[in-house]
Amino acid sequence: MSTNRSVNPVAVGSLLAERAYEELKAAVLANRLRPGDALSVPALATQLGISRSPVREAVQRLIHDGLATHVPHRGAVVSTIDVEDVRQLYVVREVMEGLAARLATEQLDATKVAEFRTLLEQHEQVVASGENEKAHIEMDMAYHRLIREVAGNSHLTVALDTIQGKAHLALHSLWRSPDAPRLAVAEHRRIFEAMTAGDPDAAEQAAREHIRRLRIRLSQAVATGPAPDGPEAGVRPVP
Numbered sequence: 459m460s461t462n463r464s465v466n467p468v469a470v471g472s473l474l475a476e477r478a479y480e481e482l483k484a485a486v487l488a489n490r491l492r493p494g495d496a497l498s499v500p501a502l503a504t505q506l507g508i509s510r511s512p513v514r515e516a517v518q519r520l521i522h523d524g525l526a527t528h529v530p531h532r533g534a535v536v537s538t539i540d541v542e543d544v545r546q547l548y549v550v551r552e553v554m555e556g557l558a559a560r561l562a563t564e565q566l567d568a569t570k571v572a573e574f575r576t577l578l579e580q581h582e583q584v585v586a587s588g589e590n591e592k593a594h595i596e597m598d599m600a601y602h603r604l605i606r607e608v609a610g611n612s613h614l615t616v617a618l619d620t621i622q623g624k625a626h627l628a629l630h631s632l633w634r635s636p637d638a639p640r641l642a643v644a645e646h647r648r649i650f651e652a653m654t655a656g657d658p659d660a661a662e663q664a665a666r667e668h669i670r671r672l673r674i675r676l677s678q679a680v681a682t683g684p685a686p687d688g689p690e691a692g693v694r695p696v697p
């Protein structure tokens with residue numbers, strides 16, 4: 459058996475890429491990197507203090523998530539939000555999240571109920587304590603991820619994974635209201651209650667209602683213009 463314990467450079471590279479991806483994704487979702495901002499690999503590598511190739515890989519993953527777009531002669535930029543595209547995305551997301559909640563209700567066991575309960579309680583605490591938008595976004599995404607994990611349909615998981623990034627980017631760049639986290643977590647609790655009551659119909663309805671309300675809030679935000687601290691660049695309201 460080999461005693462050579464030298465670290466595999468490929469593994470280190472992919473760890474760095476993972477870290478870069480998580481940092482860049484968080485920056486995009488929290489609006490520190492705004493729609494239209496350039497994602498220059500050399501500049502980001504310097505900023506993150508790592509080499510270019512993991513950064514390049516991270517940027518490719520953002521493009522795959524729909525969070526970044528490749529623009530000819532400019533390179534990758536943070537995706538701009540096309541309001542009609544987002545509306546269509548939410549129409550599809552509503553059906554898929556409803557289905558995920560229905561399937562999750564049928565698969566739910568005591569361990570998963572406890573996981574949901576813990577996540578929800580932590581989320582409610584974060585929201586009640588006020589300003590911690592990053593934690594709110596992460597817990598929001600974690601909640602929906604847990605639903606599809608419990609639902610256990612790989613096709614649905616892939617479909618929801620690929621739209622999740624863009625759905626959240628749109629939400630947080632178009633609609634940054636102090637009410638947002640409070641309303642979201644209350645709707646999450648309603649989904650949880652329907653799931654734990656063992657009622658797939660009610661769970662599906664509650665999940666659809668949650669996404670439908672997000673879509674309505676988004677369209678209202680567009681109608682009244684971007685939030686005071688929201689980015690104006692990249693927002694293209696439908697005429």
Ligand SMILES: [Zn+2]
Binds near residue numbers: 598601602642646668
């Ligand atoms: Zn949600």
